[in-house]
Every structure is written in structure tokens, then in C-alpha cells.
Amino acid sequence: MNDPIPFIDLSAQRARIRDKIDARLAKVIDEGAYVQGPEIFELERQLSAFGGMDDTIVCGSGTDALALPLMAWGIKPGDAVFVPSFTFAATAEVVAWLGATPIFVDVLGDTFNLDPENLQQAIDEVIRAGRLTPRVVIAVDLFGQAADYPAIRAICDAHGLKLISDAAQGFGATLSGKMASAWADVVSTSFYPAKPLACYGDGGALQTSDVELAAIIRSLRIHGYGTDKYDNVRIGMNGRMDTIQAAILLEKLAIFPEEIEARMAIAARYEAALADLVTPQRLLDGAVSTWAQYTVKLPAARRDAFMAAMKSRGVPTVIYYGKPLHRQTAYKHFPTAGNGLPVSDRLSGEVVSLPMHAYLDAATQDRVIAAARESLAEAAEAA
Numbered sequence: 001m002n003d004p005i006p007f008i009d010l011s012a013q014r015a016r017i018r019d020k021i022d023a024r025l026a027k028v029i030d031e032g033a034y035v036q037g038p039e040i041f042e043l044e045r046q047l048s049a050f051g052g053m054d055d056t057i058v059c060g061s062g063t064d065a066l067a068l069p070l071m072a073w074g075i076k077p078g079d080a081v082f083v084p085s086f087t088f089a090a091t092a093e094v095v096a097w098l099g100a101t102p103i104f105v106d107v108l109g110d111t112f113n114l115d116p117e118n119l120q121q122a123i124d125e126v127i128r129a130g131r132l133t134p135r136v137v138i139a140v141d142l143f144g145q146a147a148d149y150p151a152i153r154a155i156c157d158a159h160g161l162k163l164i165s166d167a168a169q170g171f172g173a174t175l176s177g178k179m180a181s182a183w184a185d186v187v188s189t190s191f192y193p194a195k196p197l198a199c200y201g202d203g204g205a206l207q208t209s210d211v212e213l214a215a216i217i218r219s220l221r222i223h224g225y226g227t228d229k230y231d232n233v234r235i236g237m238n239g240r241m242d243t244i245q246a247a248i249l250l251e252k253l254a255i256f257p258e259e260i261e262a263r264m265a266i267a268a269r270y271e272a273a274l275a276d277l278v279t280p281q282r283l284l285d286g287a288v289s290t291w292a293q294y295t296v297k298l299p300a301a302r303r304d305a306f307m308a309a310m311k312s313r314g315v316p317t318v319i320y321y322g323k324p325l326h327r328q329t330a331y332k333h334f335p336t337a338g339n340g341l342p343v344s345d346r347l348s349g350e351v352v353s354l355p356m357h358a359y360l361d362a363a364t365q366d367r368v369i370a371a372a373r374e375s376l377a378e379a380a381e382a383a
């Protein structure tokens with residue numbers, strides 16, 4: 001009864017599409033086009049159709065998918081790139097790679113996504129200080145929910161800034177039926193195994209409808225090729241995806257819309273059963289989240305006791321993220337917007353994520369819900 005359940009179960013999906021994936025793998029291995037094989041180009045076409053952008057470029061990771069557009073735009077020392085602090089390190093890491101300055105911006109306490117007002121404040125401060133040139137905003141779709149793109153796009157337009165959607169967790173999420181592609185210059189995503197749309201290793205993709213940008217990024221992805229691969233016209237990287245991962249993703253993309261629906265249904269069930277005791281991440285009106293994580297807030301003083309009580313019932317919980325980036329050793333010397341990011345600080349003490357994946361059956365959901373209700377009561381008593 002108290003056998004631990006997995007936080008994310010990849011084996012249920014594997015069982016569902018085992019035959020199709022195994023057939024795809026055998027074909028790639030037999031045919032031998034391990035790099036830039038036909039599945040790469042098929043996947044790029046299908047992702048474009050899915051995501052509503054003219055062009056998709058698949059690459060080796062979600063991190064490369066963020067770095068490539070910054071490289072293509074010539075982001076360099078002296079440039080400012082605005083990023084949320086309450087996110088995974090890769091969002092800011094790529095900015096530092098290029099010698100540019102990540103400016104950490106706060107998030108909203110209910111949606112956990114970039115706060116447009118604080119973004120405006122951060123841009124104003126950079127302009128006033130006059131040392132850095134504002135160039136790009138990277139908005140993150142945290143835990144699967146699209147950021148407030150209409151508001152963020154308007155701010156970007158007012159200042160001539162490019163907008164990247166870091167959709168590593170939220171690829172496929174929509175606001176009023178539209179994906180981030182309706183507002184962003186580039187949508188980047190990751191296919192790391194724990195992400196909602198994932199391969200069996202590392203992989204990523206970026207999408208754009210800017211034809212010239214896409215051509216430069218294709219070149220950068222493969223060592224900056226010019227007329228052919230031994231003619232190098234810019235400093236690039238080896239950023240290719242393996243053909244095997246593309247073959248796997250073709251089968252996974254086919255069932256992804258159904259999986260998003262399953263995640264929405266599980267999240268709705270969790271919310272109905274727990275909202276009297278904890279505060280879940282709030283969705284914007286008309287939002288569909290891919291629910292990369294199902295995350296709730298509870299008083300910071302009760303979190304450790306709650307997690308221990310869940311563990312004793314065999315239900316794992318995880319903290320995303322226990323330390324915002326502006327507090328991390330590698331990033332704390334970079335600027336923060338005006339007020340010092342109190343919401344990111346507060347959230348890092350309050351959030352905790354429950355098991356979530358598309359194949360969580362009703363009985364397991366019941367077990368998570370029952371364990372959560374008991375554990376919340378225990379944690380409240382202990383406090």
C-alpha cells in the first residue's frame with residue numbers, strides 16, 4: 001500500500017507506443033543516417049505544423065535552442081537580456097555564455113510567470129543607467145503555463161526588443177487557443193526526458209517565422225557553414241539532434257495532444273480536491289497548461305513537515321525551485337530589477353510539486369490526494 005509511486009512515470013507511455021517506437025528505431029539503425037537523417041526533416045515539418053511557426057530547427061538540447069537565436073542576433077558584451085529569476089538555470093546561462101548581462105526580473109505570486117510591471121521597471125532602469133543596451137526578453141512558461149505574452153509583447157514592441165519564449169516546460173500550452181508562437185519571435189523548447197514532450201535523451205527545438213533568422217540558425221547549428229560544410233562563414237557549434245531522437249519524437253508528437261488533455265484533467269482533479277487546503281498555481285483565463293509540474297504553495301514553515309509526511313505515505317514531492325537564480329553562486333552578481341525580487345524569494349520557500357504525468361491513473365490520483373490531505377493536516381498540527 002505504501003510502496004512509493006514514481007514522481008514521473010515514463011514506462012506507461014513506453015508501453016503504450018512500444019511497437020511503433022521500436023519499429024522506428026530499427027529503421028534508423030538499419031538505414032544508418034544517424035546524423036541529419038530523414039526523420040530530422042520530417043520532425044521539423046511536423047513541429048512547424050503543430051506549433052504554428054513557418055520553420056522549426058531541431059537541435060541537441062533546450063539550452064542550445066535558447067543560445068542559437070541569441071547568437072544569431074549577435075548578442076554580445078554590453079547587451080542586456082531580461083529573464084525571470086524563478087526558473088531553471090539554462091534560461092540565464094545562455095546569456096552569460098555570450099558575455100551579455102542577464103537582468104533578473106520578478107515573477108507574479110499567483111501564476112509564477114514573468115511580472116510585466118517589473119519587466120517594464122527593469123527596462124527603465126537599464127535605460128536610465130545607460131551602461132547596457134536592452135536587446136531581448138526571455139519569458140518562461142513555468143511548469144507548463146504560457147507567460148502573459150500579450151502584455152510582454154507590448155512592452156517588447158515599445159522598446160524594440162526581441163522576445164524568446166522559453167517553452168521548455170510549456171511547449172503546446174495556449175492562451176485563448178493561441179500558442180506562444182502568436183507573440184514570440186522565437187519559441188524554444190526542450191525534449192529532455194522529464195519534459196511534457198520528450199525524447200529518450202537530450203534534444204531541443206526552436207521555431208520562428210523569420211526566414212533570414214532561420215537560415216542563420218541552421219548555419220550556426222552546424223559549425224557556421226556557408227555554401228557547404230567545409231566553408232565556414234561564422235562561429236557556430238555542433239548543435240544537432242540525433243536522428244534516433246527525432247524518430248522517437250515523431251511517435252510521441254502524435255499522441256501529445258491527448259496527453260495534454262490528460263494532464264489538464266488530472267490538474268483539475270487535484271485542484272478540486274486540494275484547493276481548500278493549499279494554493280495551486282493560478283492559470284490565466286482561457287489558458288491550457290501542459291502541466292510539466294503540478295505545483296502548490298503552502299506556508300514556508302510547514303513545507304518540510306508536509307514533504308516528510310508525503311514521503312512516509314510513499315508519495316514523492318519535489319521543490320522547483322528552492323533557490324531563485326539571483327541567489328545562486330554563479331548568478332548572484334548579475335543585476336536584479338528594482339525591488340530585489342521579493343516574490344521569487346518568497347515562492348522559493350513556499351512551492352512544492354506533486355506527482356504529475358499523463359498516465360497517472362485514477363487510483364494513483366486518489367492516493368496522492370488522500371496523502372496530500374492527511375499530510376497537510378499533519379504539517380498544520382506540527383506548525
Ligand SMILES: *Cc1c(COP(=O)(O)O)cnc(C)c1O
Nearest residue numbers: 061062063088090091168190192
Ligand atoms: C529544461 C529547461 C531548459 C533546458 O533544457 P535542456 O534540454 O535540459 O537543455 C531551459 N529552460 C527551462 C525553463 C527548462 O525547464
